[in-house]
Amino acid sequence: MKTMLLIVSTFLLPASLFAAQYHVTQGDVLTIHRSMPEGNITLECFGKRWPVSRGKNGNVWAWIGVDLKTKAKSYPIIWTSGSWRAEDQLSVSKGEFRISHITVDKKMAVFDKETLAHIRSDQRMLKNSYTARVDASPFIHLTNMPVTGIESTPFGAQRYVNGEPRSPHSGIDIAAPEGTPVITPLAGKVLVVSNMYLNGNTVAIGHGHGLVSVFSHLKSASVKEGDWIDRNKPIGEVGKTGRATGPHLHWGIRFQKARINPYSILRQKKQE
Ligand SMILES: [Zn+2]
CATH class of the missing domain: 2.60.40.1590 (Peptidoglycan hydrolase domains)
Structure with a gap:
């Protein structure tokens, strides 16, 4: 028994x-x-x-x-x-992702050896930031967008550059006038400030626990690597640097390297 x-x-x-x-x-x-x-x-x-x-x-x-x-x-x-x-x-x-076509100058679609080395080094820099250690609370409650504007390319869109299929869009594009201030909606440590070939002026901010925001195509960045930036504080201005067809902010989020829809972070309820 x-x-x-x-x-x-x-x-x-x-x-x-x-x-x-x-x-x-x-x-x-x-x-x-x-x-x-x-x-x-x-x-x-x-x-x-x-x-x-x-x-x-x-x-x-x-x-x-x-x-x-x-x-x-x-x-x-x-x-x-x-x-x-x-x-x-x-x-x-399964997510429902759109298809997006863009047409750019040949030099932004077909790369020589030197350019390819530049692009690979940019990718490595970002990849390293995804695993950088940042001590911060894991709570992820956002209330603001990094910039006010119109979404021009949604998250996950299957991209075609000059008719050729490329990686899916790993963030959202928000079109806004050049010079519009960009804020970080979540506090964090600046891990990368770099002028990248495709992403243009880029800032990556680590929020802790492998959560990283990437802001690209900036006209300029107003922060430097190692800075701690509180939430809703400026990090730069909207621009069209790198491969961009007009002024916009590309906002990407990685979580333990996974490509995350920023809206799914914005939809989070208050956590306490
Ligand atoms: Zn983009």
């Missing part, structure tokens, strides 16, 4: 507490707020560790970023604390 009870309890307890199913669209951030046992909880999904933090009421907050090209299917979410382990499910659904 004693053995049977033991089997029943080990079987039922984890199942009744967990195996919740979360739904998220490609390119979005999933925010989880739920009760959890005491202790230091870690969270793993897509083979990566994601931030977990205790809120005011003792429940945990956790965030998972889903890259825009993540295959639409179900993935395990694994919670651990010491020897304790529980599992939930994350169901990823």
